[in-house]
Amino acid sequence: MIRKTILPNGLRIITEKTPYLRGAVAHLRFGIGSGLEPFRLWGVAHVLEHMVFKGTPTMDQVVFGNEIARLGCSTNASTGFESTTFEIDGPAETILQGLDLFAALIAGFHVPAEEFDKEKDVIQEEWKMYRDDPSAWGEDLAYHSLLGNYAHPTIGTPESVDALTRRQVLEFSQAYYTPDNLVVGLVGNVEHEAVVEVLAKHFGGNARKSQNLRVPPLSQIKSRHEEEECEQEQVFLGFRAPAIQRPDLPAFDTAMTIFGGDSWSRLFQRLRNELGLVYTVEGGYSGWQHVGTYMIYAGCQPSETDRVLAEILHEIDRFQRDITEDELLRSKAMLRASLLMSSDQLGNKVQKLVDDEVLWGEWRPYERDIADLEGVTREDALRLVHEVFHDTQMTRVTVGPYQPK
Template sequence: MSARLTVLPSGLSVITDRMPELGTAAVGVSFSAGARSEAAEEHGLAHLLEHMAFKGTARRSAREIAEEIEQVGGDLNAATGVEQTGYSARVLAQDIPLALDILADIVVEPRFDPEELKREKNVIVQEIGGVEDTPDDLVFDWLQETAFPSQALGRSILGTPKSVCGLDEKALRGFRERCYRAKDAVVVAAGAVEHDAVVAEAARRFEGLPAGEGEKPAPARYAGGDRRARRDLEQLHVALAFEGRAYDADDVYAAQVFANLAGGGMSSRLFQEIREERGLAYTVNAFHWSYADAGLFGVYAGLGADDAADILPVTLDVLAEAAETADEREVERAKAQMKAGLLMSLEQPAARADHHARHHLAFGRPLDVAETVAKIEAVTVEEARAAGRRLLSSAPTLA
């Protein structure tokens, strides 16, 4: 990749990655603010703000936003995460200025019309209901809440019906002013882009972002614990987790390799033992999520109630054995999966733009893919084993 970075006087960063074989581009603006930036009384506010950004600005109605981007064949999207929020567009190369203008408009001058706000809060309440009706999503919200109790990192991104209904225009404006600041933002464009042209457009369009940087969230506190609920379902959904590694930890890549060899595919130890050998679960996989100062390593399984007594002992045995006996072939296979997944995803401009935004907000610079691949390749068998032992040494979390 050939990412270029310019930091404007306001502190706003602009990154481009030219893909000369393309005639389209993915552009976006991302902020180092998400659900973790909320106070307790603001639960769900970051996500509500993301929704309301599309519901009208000082210059455009909600319908005009949709019509203008679709008039040129483009589309808009957005996503709220735990620590970051991003707004993006995909357009033909000649429509990059329009895309940047719309993106700047919705984050710099959102209108927060009272009627639109009332409707959108109801939409989000329905979205929350959808998660409540989807146990294989809900179990991860419970897992996060149990692992990181009584803190923003443990609260769901969507909020609760009560918390969302209690939010108002003042809260939205306060959060935007506090968290959507130039120094905490990055404008990214990948595909058929020219760096200098994108920088000039970004400097003009986003000049209304407040200068400086926002508040940093309180340090994470992993606790662990147990949360269970009985529901009238065909399957049992189980998530078991341990304290993971922050994304800047020295052994974060070793932790990712261990997670992959333990449960990253059909050849992984968990899949082979739990599904293929014992038939205990239809779905079983391992994951490792990294945050600025914390992480979560775990295993998810969907199974029948008759096998509930066996799933946890077998899972723990498999993980413990992997941490002691993982071999070179398994480690190399896990690393190959990680490298292939990364490189395949970056063939798409939207994925490149997201990749650069996430890494710049996390590390202060775009990471070249060769650097990431080199760090994956450098993980040794003993490092993967040691990472596994460290991951399994914390208090467990069960949901």
């Protein structure tokens, strides 16, 4: 039920027909994001994401929004470190009409001058919203401190956004919003040929090729504190981790689910249930083609910050010494369940279609992912724990009234 077509200009289209589902979802992902922006253009990918929705010379944003609504469809977009994704969902019987409108918008947007400065002001307000949220602001600081300019704030900074010109945004789109840098995935009760026909109509005549992408060199700040007047201290400990294409990533996922993945994890049991120091403590993996991270987060009373940090480091030390077979079994069961349940959800299914194409050049059946997971041994997991949890690659970031010693 999964089919793939590559147009002569390099555009890749993957579909999964699902006759048993009434909804449909499509993702159009360009291989460009904030992590690949040059310093002088910080925030340009996110600005461009916003400007696409401003319309084309023949279809303004109001007309587009009204037509999409009449079809019962909705659209959204997001900018990451290495990708920009446009999403549309709706009933299977109208998704092709919605995709036709959306593809026309993406292929033909024109960045109207009268809207450009206005939208930059909107993004400045978006930045203030993040800045007023200590946990969101702390997360941005943590990634930036751990990875350097590759992980600068996705929306840029007030200064960088203010300095962007309309010409720079248009040049950036010409350089990277190209068919050979685009992967489209659609899941729904829709014929593959019909999807290809719609996309070829809007993108097939475009022969532009993407410029070479440059990954900024990674750097690291070991410790950073941002003083804020707030009730809780936001605590982040970050580590470099395997990139997303590492073949032993399932072993890392298995280990880190034990350490910080759920309410039965070691971090939660120790800091929340045994000591009552926090309401929330968790660890999470994020991965890209060039690097990965493991980020531990906790929110605590400022007076308990040193103790919380000490307890997390103690748990890391203890974790490096042993993982039990029962913990390994539980972790695999949780990850297997997550894979199985995600296979029933349209959004997850289309994301996997696109992810697998970008990373591996082919779709990987869920059974293959589960087999890789089941093959993880205790020794595999411990090896990844020792590789990642190393003092030389740890970054500590705190946001709040706490004063570091």
